[in-house]
Amino acid sequence: MRVVVTGAAGFIGSHLAEALVAAGHDVLAVDVTGGGAVQHRAELALAGMTVTECDLAADDLAPLADSDVILHLAGRPGVRDSGGPRTWRDNVTATERLVEACAGRGTRIVLASSSSVYGSAERPCDEDEVTAPLSPYATSKLAAEQVVRRGSCDGVVLRYFSVYGPRQRPDMAFHRFIEAGLAGVPAPLFGDGGQSRSFTYVGDVVAATVRAAETPLPSGTVLNIGNPATVTVGDALERIGRLLGTMPPTVVKDEAPGDVARTWAGTGRAARLLGWTASTGLDDGLARQIAWHRERRERG
Template identity: 70%
Template structure:
Protein backbone atom coordinates (compact mmCIF):
# COMPACT_ATOMS: atom_id res chain seq x y z
CA UNK A 1 0.00 0.00 0.00
CA UNK A 2 1.96 3.06 -1.17
CA UNK A 3 0.81 5.47 1.52
CA UNK A 4 3.12 7.97 3.15
CA UNK A 5 0.48 9.37 5.43
CA UNK A 6 -3.00 8.04 6.16
CA UNK A 7 -5.62 9.90 8.17
CA UNK A 8 -8.22 7.70 9.86
CA UNK A 9 -11.24 9.46 11.35
CA UNK A 10 -13.40 7.68 13.89
CA UNK A 11 -10.20 6.01 15.07
CA UNK A 12 -11.54 5.23 18.54
CA UNK A 13 -14.71 3.71 17.12
CA UNK A 14 -15.67 0.09 16.70
CA UNK A 15 -14.43 -0.36 13.13
CA UNK A 16 -11.97 2.54 13.11
CA UNK A 17 -9.90 1.20 16.00
CA UNK A 18 -9.42 -2.12 14.19
CA UNK A 19 -8.52 -0.28 10.98
CA UNK A 20 -5.90 1.88 12.69
CA UNK A 21 -4.26 -1.16 14.25
CA UNK A 22 -4.16 -2.99 10.92
CA UNK A 23 -2.61 -0.01 9.12
CA UNK A 24 0.03 0.53 11.82
CA UNK A 25 0.82 -3.19 11.83
CA UNK A 26 1.36 -2.87 8.08
CA UNK A 27 4.04 -0.22 8.65
CA UNK A 28 2.03 2.82 7.58
CA UNK A 29 2.19 6.35 8.98
CA UNK A 30 -1.23 6.91 10.52
CA UNK A 31 -2.78 10.00 12.03
CA UNK A 32 -5.64 8.62 14.12
CA UNK A 33 -8.40 11.16 14.74
CA UNK A 34 -11.52 11.03 16.89
CA UNK A 35 -13.82 13.17 19.04
CA UNK A 36 -14.74 11.09 22.05
CA UNK A 37 -17.51 13.43 23.19
CA UNK A 38 -19.28 12.90 19.84
CA UNK A 39 -19.02 9.10 19.98
CA UNK A 40 -22.03 6.82 19.82
CA UNK A 41 -20.75 5.34 23.07
CA UNK A 42 -18.31 7.47 25.05
CA UNK A 43 -17.43 4.54 27.32
CA UNK A 44 -16.60 2.29 24.38
CA UNK A 45 -14.57 5.02 22.66
CA UNK A 46 -12.50 5.60 25.80
CA UNK A 47 -11.89 1.87 26.15
CA UNK A 48 -10.80 1.62 22.51
CA UNK A 49 -8.55 4.64 22.91
CA UNK A 50 -6.91 3.05 25.94
CA UNK A 51 -6.35 -0.17 24.02
CA UNK A 52 -4.77 1.73 21.14
CA UNK A 53 -2.55 3.60 23.62
CA UNK A 54 -1.32 0.29 25.01
CA UNK A 55 -0.24 -0.55 21.45
CA UNK A 56 1.62 2.75 21.21
CA UNK A 57 -1.01 4.42 19.01
CA UNK A 58 -2.08 7.92 20.00
CA UNK A 59 -5.48 9.31 19.01
CA UNK A 60 -5.69 13.03 18.23
CA UNK A 61 -8.85 14.70 19.52
CA UNK A 62 -10.48 16.65 16.68
CA UNK A 63 -14.14 17.51 16.17
CA UNK A 64 -14.49 17.46 12.40
CA UNK A 65 -17.59 19.66 12.47
CA UNK A 66 -16.04 22.58 14.37
CA UNK A 67 -12.26 22.33 14.84
CA UNK A 68 -9.40 23.53 12.66
CA UNK A 69 -8.65 20.72 10.22
CA UNK A 70 -5.51 22.17 8.66
CA UNK A 71 -3.30 19.60 10.38
CA UNK A 72 -5.03 16.90 8.32
CA UNK A 73 -3.97 18.44 5.00
CA UNK A 74 -1.27 16.69 3.02
CA UNK A 75 -2.48 13.17 3.65
CA UNK A 76 -2.11 10.67 0.84
CA UNK A 77 -5.31 8.90 1.83
CA UNK A 78 -8.16 9.76 4.15
CA UNK A 79 -10.20 6.88 5.55
CA UNK A 80 -13.31 8.61 6.87
CA UNK A 81 -15.10 6.39 9.37
CA UNK A 82 -16.18 9.09 11.83
CA UNK A 83 -19.86 9.88 12.13
CA UNK A 84 -22.99 9.69 14.22
CA UNK A 85 -24.23 6.07 14.20
CA UNK A 86 -27.67 4.74 14.94
CA UNK A 87 -30.96 4.51 13.07
CA UNK A 88 -33.25 4.59 16.14
CA UNK A 89 -31.43 7.46 17.84
CA UNK A 90 -31.55 9.64 14.72
CA UNK A 91 -35.24 10.45 15.01
CA UNK A 92 -36.39 13.61 16.78
CA UNK A 93 -33.52 15.62 18.32
CA UNK A 94 -31.03 13.05 17.03
CA UNK A 95 -31.59 14.18 13.45
CA UNK A 96 -29.58 17.33 14.06
CA UNK A 97 -26.70 15.28 15.49
CA UNK A 98 -26.75 12.96 12.48
CA UNK A 99 -26.62 15.93 10.09
CA UNK A 100 -23.83 17.63 12.06
CA UNK A 101 -21.58 14.60 12.42
CA UNK A 102 -22.30 12.87 9.10
CA UNK A 103 -22.88 15.72 6.67
CA UNK A 104 -21.23 18.90 7.97
CA UNK A 105 -18.18 16.99 9.23
CA UNK A 106 -17.76 15.21 5.88
CA UNK A 107 -18.10 18.46 3.94
CA UNK A 108 -15.42 20.14 6.05
CA UNK A 109 -13.08 17.13 5.89
CA UNK A 110 -13.36 16.93 2.09
CA UNK A 111 -12.48 20.62 1.83
CA UNK A 112 -9.51 20.28 4.19
CA UNK A 113 -8.07 17.23 2.43
CA UNK A 114 -8.43 18.15 -1.23
CA UNK A 115 -6.10 16.10 -3.39
CA UNK A 116 -6.04 13.12 -1.04
CA UNK A 117 -7.56 9.78 -1.96
CA UNK A 118 -10.75 9.72 0.09
CA UNK A 119 -12.48 6.56 1.29
CA UNK A 120 -15.90 7.23 2.83
CA UNK A 121 -17.58 4.71 5.10
CA UNK A 122 -21.27 4.76 4.29
CA UNK A 123 -24.07 2.39 5.21
CA UNK A 124 -26.38 -0.21 3.72
CA UNK A 125 -29.21 1.75 5.35
CA UNK A 126 -29.27 4.07 2.33
CA UNK A 127 -30.97 1.28 0.36
CA UNK A 128 -33.94 0.90 2.66
CA UNK A 129 -35.38 -2.61 2.92
CA UNK A 130 -34.07 -5.13 0.38
CA UNK A 131 -36.14 -7.68 -1.52
CA UNK A 132 -33.10 -9.01 -3.39
CA UNK A 133 -29.33 -8.49 -3.21
CA UNK A 134 -28.71 -4.74 -3.40
CA UNK A 135 -26.55 -3.57 -6.30
CA UNK A 136 -24.68 -0.30 -6.12
CA UNK A 137 -26.67 1.16 -9.00
CA UNK A 138 -30.02 0.50 -7.33
CA UNK A 139 -32.23 3.41 -6.32
CA UNK A 140 -31.64 4.34 -2.71
CA UNK A 141 -34.48 4.72 -0.22
CA UNK A 142 -33.26 6.04 3.14
CA UNK A 143 -35.93 5.47 5.80
CA UNK A 144 -34.37 7.35 8.74
CA UNK A 145 -32.59 10.65 9.37
CA UNK A 146 -29.42 8.61 9.87
CA UNK A 147 -29.74 6.93 6.48
CA UNK A 148 -30.57 10.26 4.85
CA UNK A 149 -27.47 11.84 6.38
CA UNK A 150 -25.28 9.04 5.00
CA UNK A 151 -26.83 9.52 1.56
CA UNK A 152 -26.02 13.24 1.72
CA UNK A 153 -22.45 12.45 2.76
CA UNK A 154 -22.18 10.18 -0.27
CA UNK A 155 -23.34 13.02 -2.53
CA UNK A 156 -20.69 15.32 -1.10
CA UNK A 157 -18.01 12.68 -1.64
CA UNK A 158 -19.18 12.05 -5.21
CA UNK A 159 -18.94 15.77 -5.95
CA UNK A 160 -15.41 15.83 -4.55
CA UNK A 161 -14.19 13.74 -7.47
CA UNK A 162 -11.56 11.63 -5.71
CA UNK A 163 -13.68 9.56 -3.36
CA UNK A 164 -14.49 5.87 -3.06
CA UNK A 165 -17.67 5.06 -1.14
CA UNK A 166 -18.04 1.87 0.88
CA UNK A 167 -21.49 0.83 2.04
CA UNK A 168 -20.95 -1.32 5.12
CA UNK A 169 -23.54 -3.98 5.98
CA UNK A 170 -24.39 -4.87 9.61
CA UNK A 171 -20.87 -5.06 11.01
CA UNK A 172 -20.20 -7.10 14.15
CA UNK A 173 -17.23 -8.44 16.09
CA UNK A 174 -14.96 -7.49 19.00
CA UNK A 175 -15.44 -3.89 20.26
CA UNK A 176 -18.96 -3.66 18.87
CA UNK A 177 -20.79 -0.75 20.51
CA UNK A 178 -23.10 -1.52 23.46
CA UNK A 179 -26.18 -0.31 21.57
CA UNK A 180 -25.69 -2.83 18.76
CA UNK A 181 -27.69 -6.05 18.62
CA UNK A 182 -25.03 -8.74 19.02
CA UNK A 183 -23.39 -6.86 21.88
CA UNK A 184 -26.74 -6.68 23.69
CA UNK A 185 -27.59 -10.32 22.98
CA UNK A 186 -24.24 -11.71 24.12
CA UNK A 187 -24.26 -9.64 27.31
CA UNK A 188 -27.83 -10.80 27.98
CA UNK A 189 -26.78 -14.43 27.70
CA UNK A 190 -23.78 -13.88 29.97
CA UNK A 191 -25.59 -12.02 32.77
CA UNK A 192 -29.18 -13.20 32.38
CA UNK A 193 -30.69 -9.73 31.94
CA UNK A 194 -33.08 -9.61 28.97
CA UNK A 195 -32.04 -7.62 25.92
CA UNK A 196 -34.62 -5.74 23.84
CA UNK A 197 -35.75 -7.54 20.69
CA UNK A 198 -37.29 -5.02 18.34
CA UNK A 199 -40.10 -6.24 16.10
CA UNK A 200 -40.82 -9.92 15.59
CA UNK A 201 -37.19 -11.00 15.14
CA UNK A 202 -37.82 -12.11 11.59
CA UNK A 203 -35.69 -9.29 10.21
CA UNK A 204 -32.63 -10.54 8.36
CA UNK A 205 -29.24 -8.99 7.85
CA UNK A 206 -26.03 -9.41 5.88
CA UNK A 207 -24.01 -9.71 9.08
CA UNK A 208 -20.38 -8.88 8.24
CA UNK A 209 -17.36 -9.52 10.44
CA UNK A 210 -15.27 -6.48 11.32
CA UNK A 211 -12.02 -8.08 10.14
CA UNK A 212 -13.48 -8.57 6.69
CA UNK A 213 -14.65 -4.95 6.62
CA UNK A 214 -11.19 -3.71 7.60
CA UNK A 215 -9.59 -5.80 4.86
CA UNK A 216 -11.99 -4.34 2.27
CA UNK A 217 -11.35 -0.80 3.48
CA UNK A 218 -7.60 -1.18 3.17
CA UNK A 219 -8.02 -2.69 -0.29
CA UNK A 220 -10.12 0.33 -1.29
CA UNK A 221 -7.17 2.54 -0.33
CA UNK A 222 -4.76 0.38 -2.29
CA UNK A 223 -6.49 -0.43 -5.55
CA UNK A 224 -6.83 2.23 -8.27
CA UNK A 225 -10.55 2.81 -8.72
CA UNK A 226 -12.53 5.29 -10.81
CA UNK A 227 -13.49 8.40 -8.87
CA UNK A 228 -16.93 8.06 -7.33
CA UNK A 229 -16.87 4.25 -7.19
CA UNK A 230 -19.48 2.84 -4.80
CA UNK A 231 -18.95 -0.62 -3.32
CA UNK A 232 -21.08 -2.82 -1.09
CA UNK A 233 -19.00 -4.28 1.73
CA UNK A 234 -21.02 -7.06 3.25
CA UNK A 235 -21.62 -10.75 3.58
CA UNK A 236 -23.87 -11.81 0.69
CA UNK A 237 -25.67 -14.37 2.89
CA UNK A 238 -28.56 -13.00 4.93
CA UNK A 239 -29.36 -14.44 8.35
CA UNK A 240 -32.49 -13.86 10.42
CA UNK A 241 -32.19 -12.20 13.81
CA UNK A 242 -33.83 -15.17 15.53
CA UNK A 243 -31.39 -17.51 13.79
CA UNK A 244 -28.53 -15.35 15.06
CA UNK A 245 -29.96 -15.57 18.59
CA UNK A 246 -30.02 -19.35 18.29
CA UNK A 247 -26.41 -19.38 17.12
CA UNK A 248 -25.32 -17.22 20.05
CA UNK A 249 -27.23 -19.56 22.36
CA UNK A 250 -25.50 -22.60 20.91
CA UNK A 251 -22.06 -21.03 21.28
CA UNK A 252 -22.72 -19.92 24.86
CA UNK A 253 -24.82 -22.87 25.99
CA UNK A 254 -27.78 -20.62 26.83
CA UNK A 255 -30.06 -18.65 24.55
CA UNK A 256 -29.99 -14.89 25.24
CA UNK A 257 -33.12 -13.80 27.11
CA UNK A 258 -35.04 -11.07 25.32
CA UNK A 259 -37.94 -8.73 25.96
CA UNK A 260 -40.23 -7.85 23.07
CA UNK A 261 -40.26 -4.26 21.86
CA UNK A 262 -42.18 -2.59 19.08
CA UNK A 263 -40.40 -2.41 15.75
CA UNK A 264 -38.11 0.60 15.77
CA UNK A 265 -38.76 3.51 13.40
CA UNK A 266 -36.61 3.26 10.31
CA UNK A 267 -35.65 -0.35 10.99
CA UNK A 268 -35.62 -2.21 7.68
CA UNK A 269 -36.91 -5.74 7.21
CA UNK A 270 -33.81 -6.97 5.41
CA UNK A 271 -30.33 -5.91 4.40
CA UNK A 272 -28.84 -7.97 1.61
CA UNK A 273 -25.44 -7.27 0.12
CA UNK A 274 -24.74 -7.80 -3.53
CA UNK A 275 -20.96 -7.95 -3.65
CA UNK A 276 -20.07 -8.77 -7.25
CA UNK A 277 -18.54 -5.32 -7.78
CA UNK A 278 -16.32 -5.56 -4.70
CA UNK A 279 -15.16 -8.98 -5.83
CA UNK A 280 -14.37 -7.71 -9.33
CA UNK A 281 -12.72 -4.40 -8.40
CA UNK A 282 -11.12 -5.18 -5.04
CA UNK A 283 -10.67 -8.93 -5.25
CA UNK A 284 -12.54 -9.00 -1.94
CA UNK A 285 -15.26 -11.20 -0.52
CA UNK A 286 -16.34 -11.69 3.08
CA UNK A 287 -14.54 -14.77 4.35
CA UNK A 288 -15.63 -15.10 7.98
CA UNK A 289 -18.65 -17.27 8.72
CA UNK A 290 -21.19 -15.98 11.21
CA UNK A 291 -20.42 -18.76 13.70
CA UNK A 292 -16.69 -18.05 13.50
CA UNK A 293 -17.18 -14.30 13.86
CA UNK A 294 -19.58 -14.71 16.77
CA UNK A 295 -17.06 -16.95 18.53
CA UNK A 296 -14.47 -14.16 18.24
CA UNK A 297 -16.91 -11.59 19.58
CA UNK A 298 -17.96 -13.82 22.47
CA UNK A 299 -14.30 -14.32 23.41
CA UNK A 300 -13.87 -10.54 23.49
CA UNK A 301 -16.93 -10.12 25.74
CA UNK A 302 -15.64 -12.75 28.14
CA UNK A 303 -12.18 -11.21 28.29
CA UNK A 304 -13.67 -7.75 28.82
CA UNK A 305 -15.88 -8.98 31.65
CA UNK A 306 -12.96 -10.80 33.28
CA UNK A 307 -10.94 -7.59 33.37
CA UNK A 308 -13.91 -5.58 34.68
CA UNK A 309 -14.61 -8.07 37.46
CA UNK A 310 -10.96 -8.48 38.42
Protein backbone atom coordinates in the same frame (compact mmCIF):
# COMPACT_ATOMS: atom_id res chain seq x y z
CA MET B 1 1.51 5.73 2.96
CA ARG B 2 0.28 8.51 5.24
CA VAL B 3 -3.23 7.54 6.36
CA VAL B 4 -5.70 9.41 8.54
CA VAL B 5 -8.45 7.39 10.22
CA THR B 6 -11.36 9.44 11.55
CA GLY B 7 -13.47 7.70 14.16
CA ALA B 8 -10.34 5.74 15.04
CA ALA B 9 -11.36 5.07 18.64
CA GLY B 10 -14.66 3.51 17.59
CA PHE B 11 -15.63 -0.10 16.97
CA ILE B 12 -14.53 -0.49 13.35
CA GLY B 13 -12.06 2.40 13.36
CA SER B 14 -9.92 0.94 16.14
CA HIS B 15 -9.52 -2.37 14.29
CA LEU B 16 -8.78 -0.50 11.07
CA ALA B 17 -6.13 1.76 12.59
CA GLU B 18 -4.36 -1.24 14.11
CA ALA B 19 -4.41 -3.13 10.80
CA LEU B 20 -2.92 -0.15 8.95
CA VAL B 21 -0.08 0.16 11.46
CA ALA B 22 0.57 -3.58 11.18
CA ALA B 23 0.75 -3.16 7.39
CA GLY B 24 3.48 -0.54 7.78
CA HIS B 25 1.48 2.62 7.09
CA ASP B 26 1.98 5.93 8.91
CA VAL B 27 -1.34 6.38 10.73
CA LEU B 28 -2.87 9.44 12.34
CA ALA B 29 -5.79 8.34 14.51
CA VAL B 30 -8.50 10.98 14.96
CA ASP B 31 -11.53 10.98 17.22
CA VAL B 32 -13.53 13.14 19.61
CA THR B 33 -13.54 13.28 23.39
CA GLY B 34 -16.05 11.35 25.43
CA GLY B 35 -18.75 8.81 24.67
CA GLY B 36 -17.80 5.60 22.92
CA ALA B 37 -14.53 7.15 21.73
CA VAL B 38 -12.97 6.42 25.13
CA GLN B 39 -13.65 2.70 24.97
CA HIS B 40 -10.85 1.59 22.65
CA ARG B 41 -8.12 4.18 23.28
CA ALA B 42 -6.14 1.60 25.24
CA GLU B 43 -6.01 -0.72 22.21
CA LEU B 44 -4.75 2.11 20.02
CA ALA B 45 -2.09 3.02 22.57
CA LEU B 46 -0.90 -0.57 22.67
CA ALA B 47 -0.56 -0.47 18.88
CA GLY B 48 1.71 2.57 19.19
CA MET B 49 -0.78 5.27 18.23
CA THR B 50 -1.92 8.49 19.84
CA VAL B 51 -5.48 9.60 19.23
CA THR B 52 -5.69 13.22 18.11
CA GLU B 53 -8.88 14.82 19.35
CA CYS B 54 -10.74 16.69 16.63
CA ASP B 55 -14.34 17.76 16.06
CA LEU B 56 -14.65 17.51 12.29
CA ALA B 57 -17.66 19.81 12.25
CA ALA B 58 -15.89 22.66 14.06
CA ASP B 59 -12.09 22.35 14.29
CA ASP B 60 -9.32 23.20 11.81
CA LEU B 61 -8.99 20.25 9.42
CA ALA B 62 -5.94 21.42 7.46
CA PRO B 63 -3.61 19.08 9.41
CA LEU B 64 -5.71 16.10 8.31
CA ALA B 65 -5.53 17.04 4.64
CA ASP B 66 -1.76 16.56 4.64
CA SER B 67 -2.11 12.84 3.95
CA ASP B 68 -2.39 10.36 1.10
CA VAL B 69 -5.68 8.82 2.22
CA ILE B 70 -8.35 9.72 4.76
CA LEU B 71 -10.48 6.78 5.87
CA HIS B 72 -13.53 8.62 7.11
CA LEU B 73 -15.35 6.48 9.66
CA ALA B 74 -16.31 9.25 12.08
CA GLY B 75 -19.98 10.10 12.47
CA ARG B 76 -23.10 9.60 14.53
CA PRO B 77 -24.18 5.96 14.12
CA GLY B 78 -27.45 4.11 14.45
CA VAL B 79 -30.96 4.22 13.02
CA ARG B 80 -32.70 4.57 16.38
CA ASP B 81 -32.68 8.05 17.93
CA SER B 82 -31.17 9.59 14.78
CA GLY B 83 -33.73 12.34 14.30
CA GLY B 84 -31.89 15.23 15.98
CA PRO B 85 -29.70 17.88 14.35
CA ARG B 86 -26.53 16.23 15.67
CA THR B 87 -26.92 13.45 13.12
CA TRP B 88 -26.75 15.88 10.19
CA ARG B 89 -23.96 17.88 11.84
CA ASP B 90 -21.74 14.89 12.55
CA ASN B 91 -22.44 12.96 9.35
CA VAL B 92 -22.91 15.59 6.67
CA THR B 93 -21.48 18.91 7.85
CA ALA B 94 -18.32 17.17 9.08
CA THR B 95 -17.91 15.43 5.72
CA GLU B 96 -18.44 18.69 3.82
CA ARG B 97 -15.69 20.35 5.84
CA LEU B 98 -13.34 17.42 5.34
CA VAL B 99 -13.84 17.47 1.56
CA GLU B 100 -13.31 21.25 1.49
CA ALA B 101 -10.07 20.90 3.46
CA CYS B 102 -8.77 18.34 0.95
CA ALA B 103 -9.76 20.23 -2.19
CA GLY B 104 -6.96 20.33 -4.73
CA ARG B 105 -4.53 18.28 -2.62
CA GLY B 106 -4.97 14.91 -4.33
CA THR B 107 -6.00 13.28 -1.07
CA ARG B 108 -8.25 10.26 -1.39
CA ILE B 109 -11.24 10.20 0.95
CA VAL B 110 -12.78 6.80 1.59
CA LEU B 111 -16.17 7.28 3.25
CA ALA B 112 -17.69 4.59 5.43
CA SER B 113 -21.36 4.64 4.47
CA SER B 114 -24.18 2.21 5.27
CA SER B 115 -26.40 -0.39 3.69
CA SER B 116 -29.31 1.54 5.21
CA VAL B 117 -29.25 3.89 2.19
CA TYR B 118 -30.96 1.14 0.15
CA GLY B 119 -33.97 0.81 2.41
CA SER B 120 -35.43 -2.70 2.62
CA ALA B 121 -34.03 -5.13 0.04
CA GLU B 122 -36.04 -7.66 -1.96
CA ARG B 123 -32.95 -9.05 -3.72
CA PRO B 124 -29.19 -8.63 -3.47
CA CYS B 125 -28.51 -4.90 -3.83
CA ASP B 126 -25.85 -3.83 -6.27
CA GLU B 127 -24.37 -0.37 -6.09
CA ASP B 128 -26.60 0.99 -8.87
CA GLU B 129 -29.77 0.08 -6.98
CA VAL B 130 -32.19 2.95 -6.40
CA THR B 131 -31.63 4.25 -2.88
CA ALA B 132 -34.57 4.58 -0.49
CA PRO B 133 -33.42 5.68 2.98
CA LEU B 134 -36.06 5.18 5.68
CA SER B 135 -34.47 7.00 8.63
CA PRO B 136 -32.71 10.31 9.33
CA TYR B 137 -29.50 8.34 9.81
CA ALA B 138 -29.79 6.68 6.40
CA THR B 139 -30.64 10.01 4.78
CA SER B 140 -27.57 11.62 6.34
CA LYS B 141 -25.30 8.82 5.12
CA LEU B 142 -26.62 9.16 1.58
CA ALA B 143 -26.08 12.92 1.72
CA ALA B 144 -22.50 12.37 2.92
CA GLU B 145 -21.95 10.00 -0.01
CA GLN B 146 -23.03 12.71 -2.43
CA VAL B 147 -20.67 15.20 -0.82
CA VAL B 148 -17.71 12.86 -1.27
CA ARG B 149 -18.61 11.74 -4.80
CA ARG B 150 -19.29 15.26 -6.10
CA GLY B 151 -16.58 17.11 -4.21
CA SER B 152 -13.21 18.21 -5.54
CA CYS B 153 -11.37 15.24 -4.08
CA ASP B 154 -10.63 11.63 -4.98
CA GLY B 155 -13.72 10.13 -3.34
CA VAL B 156 -14.62 6.47 -2.75
CA VAL B 157 -17.69 5.21 -0.87
CA LEU B 158 -17.92 1.92 1.02
CA ARG B 159 -21.37 0.79 2.10
CA TYR B 160 -20.92 -1.39 5.17
CA PHE B 161 -23.49 -4.08 5.97
CA SER B 162 -24.35 -4.88 9.64
CA VAL B 163 -20.85 -5.13 11.06
CA TYR B 164 -20.23 -7.23 14.17
CA GLY B 165 -17.29 -8.63 16.12
CA PRO B 166 -15.03 -7.77 19.07
CA ARG B 167 -15.46 -4.20 20.41
CA GLN B 168 -18.95 -3.88 18.92
CA ARG B 169 -20.86 -0.90 20.30
CA PRO B 170 -23.06 -1.64 23.34
CA ASP B 171 -26.18 -0.41 21.55
CA MET B 172 -25.84 -3.02 18.78
CA ALA B 173 -27.87 -6.23 18.77
CA PHE B 174 -25.16 -8.88 19.09
CA HIS B 175 -23.48 -6.99 21.92
CA ARG B 176 -26.78 -6.78 23.79
CA PHE B 177 -27.65 -10.44 23.19
CA ILE B 178 -24.25 -11.76 24.26
CA GLU B 179 -24.23 -9.65 27.41
CA ALA B 180 -27.77 -10.80 28.18
CA GLY B 181 -26.67 -14.43 27.92
CA LEU B 182 -23.64 -13.86 30.13
CA ALA B 183 -25.43 -11.75 32.75
CA GLY B 184 -28.90 -13.29 32.64
CA VAL B 185 -30.46 -9.84 32.25
CA PRO B 186 -32.96 -9.54 29.36
CA ALA B 187 -31.97 -7.55 26.29
CA PRO B 188 -34.48 -5.79 24.02
CA LEU B 189 -35.48 -7.62 20.84
CA PHE B 190 -36.95 -5.09 18.45
CA GLY B 191 -39.65 -6.67 16.31
CA ASP B 192 -40.27 -10.40 15.93
CA GLY B 193 -36.73 -11.39 15.00
CA GLY B 194 -37.69 -12.00 11.39
CA GLN B 195 -35.59 -9.11 10.04
CA SER B 196 -32.80 -10.39 7.78
CA ARG B 197 -29.30 -8.95 7.61
CA SER B 198 -26.05 -9.44 5.74
CA PHE B 199 -24.07 -9.72 8.98
CA THR B 200 -20.41 -8.95 8.21
CA TYR B 201 -17.45 -9.67 10.46
CA VAL B 202 -15.34 -6.65 11.37
CA GLY B 203 -12.10 -8.28 10.19
CA ASP B 204 -13.56 -8.70 6.71
CA VAL B 205 -14.69 -5.06 6.66
CA VAL B 206 -11.24 -3.91 7.74
CA ALA B 207 -9.57 -5.98 5.01
CA ALA B 208 -11.83 -4.41 2.37
CA THR B 209 -11.24 -0.90 3.69
CA VAL B 210 -7.46 -1.32 3.66
CA ARG B 211 -7.67 -2.54 0.06
CA ALA B 212 -9.78 0.49 -0.85
CA ALA B 213 -7.03 2.69 0.57
CA GLU B 214 -4.27 0.91 -1.33
CA THR B 215 -5.98 0.11 -4.68
CA PRO B 216 -6.28 2.61 -7.56
CA LEU B 217 -10.02 3.20 -8.07
CA PRO B 218 -11.94 5.70 -10.21
CA SER B 219 -13.09 8.70 -8.19
CA GLY B 220 -16.75 8.32 -7.29
CA THR B 221 -16.58 4.53 -6.95
CA VAL B 222 -19.21 2.99 -4.64
CA LEU B 223 -18.66 -0.49 -3.21
CA ASN B 224 -20.83 -2.75 -1.07
CA ILE B 225 -18.83 -4.27 1.77
CA GLY B 226 -20.91 -7.07 3.19
CA ASN B 227 -21.45 -10.78 3.53
CA PRO B 228 -23.81 -11.88 0.74
CA ALA B 229 -25.46 -14.47 3.00
CA THR B 230 -28.57 -13.18 4.80
CA VAL B 231 -29.56 -14.42 8.26
CA THR B 232 -32.54 -13.45 10.38
CA VAL B 233 -32.03 -11.77 13.73
CA GLY B 234 -33.89 -14.66 15.36
CA ASP B 235 -31.55 -17.21 13.78
CA ALA B 236 -28.52 -15.19 14.90
CA LEU B 237 -29.93 -15.08 18.44
CA GLU B 238 -30.28 -18.87 18.45
CA ARG B 239 -26.69 -19.25 17.22
CA ILE B 240 -25.49 -17.02 20.05
CA GLY B 241 -27.42 -19.20 22.48
CA ARG B 242 -25.79 -22.38 21.17
CA LEU B 243 -22.31 -20.84 21.36
CA LEU B 244 -22.91 -19.54 24.89
CA GLY B 245 -24.57 -22.73 26.07
CA THR B 246 -27.58 -20.73 27.26
CA MET B 247 -30.27 -18.80 25.43
CA PRO B 248 -30.00 -15.04 26.04
CA PRO B 249 -33.18 -13.72 27.67
CA THR B 250 -34.97 -11.03 25.68
CA VAL B 251 -37.86 -8.63 26.02
CA VAL B 252 -39.81 -8.01 22.81
CA LYS B 253 -40.11 -4.35 21.88
CA ASP B 254 -41.85 -2.60 19.01
CA GLU B 255 -39.88 -2.52 15.80
CA ALA B 256 -37.74 0.61 15.68
CA PRO B 257 -38.93 3.32 13.28
CA GLY B 258 -36.75 3.36 10.17
CA ASP B 259 -35.48 -0.18 10.74
CA VAL B 260 -35.54 -2.11 7.46
CA ALA B 261 -36.93 -5.61 7.01
CA ARG B 262 -33.91 -6.88 5.10
CA THR B 263 -30.42 -5.94 3.99
CA TRP B 264 -28.80 -8.04 1.30
CA ALA B 265 -25.33 -7.34 -0.04
CA GLY B 266 -24.43 -7.78 -3.67
CA THR B 267 -20.63 -7.78 -3.65
CA GLY B 268 -19.61 -8.53 -7.24
CA ARG B 269 -18.09 -5.08 -7.74
CA ALA B 270 -15.90 -5.35 -4.63
CA ALA B 271 -14.73 -8.76 -5.83
CA ARG B 272 -13.81 -7.33 -9.25
CA LEU B 273 -12.19 -4.07 -8.16
CA LEU B 274 -10.67 -5.05 -4.82
CA GLY B 275 -10.32 -8.81 -5.14
CA TRP B 276 -12.31 -8.97 -1.89
CA THR B 277 -15.10 -11.18 -0.62
CA ALA B 278 -16.22 -11.75 2.95
CA SER B 279 -14.56 -14.90 4.27
CA THR B 280 -15.79 -15.22 7.86
CA GLY B 281 -18.87 -17.32 8.55
CA LEU B 282 -21.37 -16.11 11.15
CA ASP B 283 -20.68 -18.87 13.68
CA ASP B 284 -16.92 -18.26 13.56
CA GLY B 285 -17.35 -14.51 13.86
CA LEU B 286 -19.81 -14.82 16.73
CA ALA B 287 -17.44 -17.17 18.57
CA ARG B 288 -14.70 -14.51 18.33
CA GLN B 289 -17.03 -11.80 19.58
CA ILE B 290 -18.19 -13.96 22.49
CA ALA B 291 -14.56 -14.66 23.41
CA TRP B 292 -13.94 -10.90 23.51
CA HIS B 293 -16.95 -10.37 25.81
CA ARG B 294 -15.71 -13.09 28.16
CA GLU B 295 -12.18 -11.68 28.24
CA ARG B 296 -13.49 -8.19 28.90
CA ARG B 297 -15.55 -9.46 31.82
CA GLU B 298 -12.56 -11.28 33.26
CA ARG B 299 -10.50 -8.09 33.08
CA GLY B 300 -13.27 -6.24 34.91
